Amino acid sequence: KQEVTQIPAALSVPEGENLVLNCSFTDSAIYNLQWFRQDPGKGLTSLLLIQSSQREQTSGRLNASLDKSSGRSTLYIAASQPGDSATYLCAVTTSGTYKYIFGTGTRLKVLA
Amino acid sequence: SQTIHQWPATLVQPVGSPLSLECTVEGTSNPNLYWYRQAAGRGLQLLFYSVGIGQISSEVPQNLSASRPQDRQFILSSKKLLLSDSGFYLCAWGSTGTYEQYFGPGTRLTVT
Numbered sequence: 001k002q003e004v005t006q007i008p009a010a011l012s013v014p015e016g017e018n019l020v021l022n023c024s025f026t027d028s029a030i031y032n033l034q035w036f037r038q039d040p041g042k043g044l045t046s047l048l049l050i051q052s053s054q055r056e057q058t059s060g061r062l063n064a065s066l067d068k069s070s071g072r073s074t075l076y077i078a079a080s081q082p083g084d085s086a087t088y089l090c091a092v093t094t095s096g097t098y099k100y101i102f103g104t105g106t107r108l109k110v111l112a
Numbered sequence: 113s114q115t116i117h118q119w120p121a122t123l124v125q126p127v128g129s130p131l132s133l134e135c136t137v138e139g140t141s142n143p144n145l146y147w148y149r150q151a152a153g154r155g156l157q158l159l160f161y162s163v164g165i166g167q168i169s170s171e172v173p174q175n176l177s178a179s180r181p182q183d184r185q186f187i188l189s190s191k192k193l194l195l196s197d198s199g200f201y202l203c204a205w206g207s208t209g210t211y212e213q214y215f216g217p218g219t220r221l222t223v224t
Contacts, residue, residue, distance in 0.1 A: 032211055043118075043202055043215040051210065089156070093211050098144050098163060099171070100213060104155040 002027045002094055006103035013080055014111050021075040021106045023090035028068045030092045034100070035064050035075050038087045047088075048075070052095075080110045114139035118203050118216035125223055131176075131190040133219050135203030138184065144206035145186040146213070147178055151199045162186060163208075198223045 003026045013019055023033070032051045036044040048057045048064040050073065056065040063076040073090060087107045091100040115138045125131060137143055147159040158171045160178035168178050175194060179187045186203060203216040 034212060036215075041200075041218075041220070043217045044204075044213075046212060046214055049210060049212045091156075091213070098161060098206065098211065099158055100146075100211075102156040 002030075002092065002101045004090060004092055004101050004103040006088075006090060006106050008106060009104070010107040010109075012109045012111065015080060015082060017080050017110075019077050019080055019108075021077070021088050021108070023073040023075070023103055025071045025073075025092050025101075027094060028071050029095055030068065031095045031097075033064075033066055033073050033090060033092045035062075035073075036089045036091065038089060038105070040086075044089065080108075082110045082112045084108060085110050114205070114214065116203060116205055116214060116216040118201075118219055120219060121217065122220045123222070125193050125221065127195055127223055128192050131188070131193050131197070131221070133188040133201055133203075133221075135186040135188075135216055136184055137205045140184070140205065140207075142183060142208060144208060144211075145180060146204040146206065147186065147188050148202045148204065149199045150202060150218075156202070160188070193223045195223050197221065 005024045007022050034049045035047040038044045050057050050066040061078040066073045087105045089105040091102040093100045117136045145162045148156045150156050162168050162180045176190050201219045204213045206213045
């Protein structure tokens, strides 16, 4: 059974720092991995999708990497800003299914 | 571009009352559709998903049901609400190619 873990559960950093959020999964037979952002009381916003054949994806200050063999993904945020404060979730879908399994998220606070 | 709508945005219902939450998607055809629940302080729980009209898969036994009467319409229902049904309900659509998921704004349900 696929399980997704995100560490740390919460993170507080000063503005301008580069930071890394971690996501690990137990079954390496994934189809893809998706990173989301959730602001309080809001729906999820898709940030990056990494397909199983890819190693990384970049969008602006965000870079996500995928290492299937070790069951890990990282989300790198460069030059963090207070507007980056949110909960970040990763989710994986396994080959042959349409379902995503979500981690419990990392709550990020960027201090001005 | 694709848009996903959910209504109502918030709902307060007494225990034992019925429920109907609606989700519609614009700008795409034959999407995979999903209902999730996010309880306070907990992760996303997949409730139902659908890969086509009339095709519903249930993930969690409960007093909720889902229907897909049209290609881009997904409805979550209950005949009698329980206190434990309180939570944040999110609808999502998924690309049938990449499986990338996009979420609606959510419905906050409080059962009193």
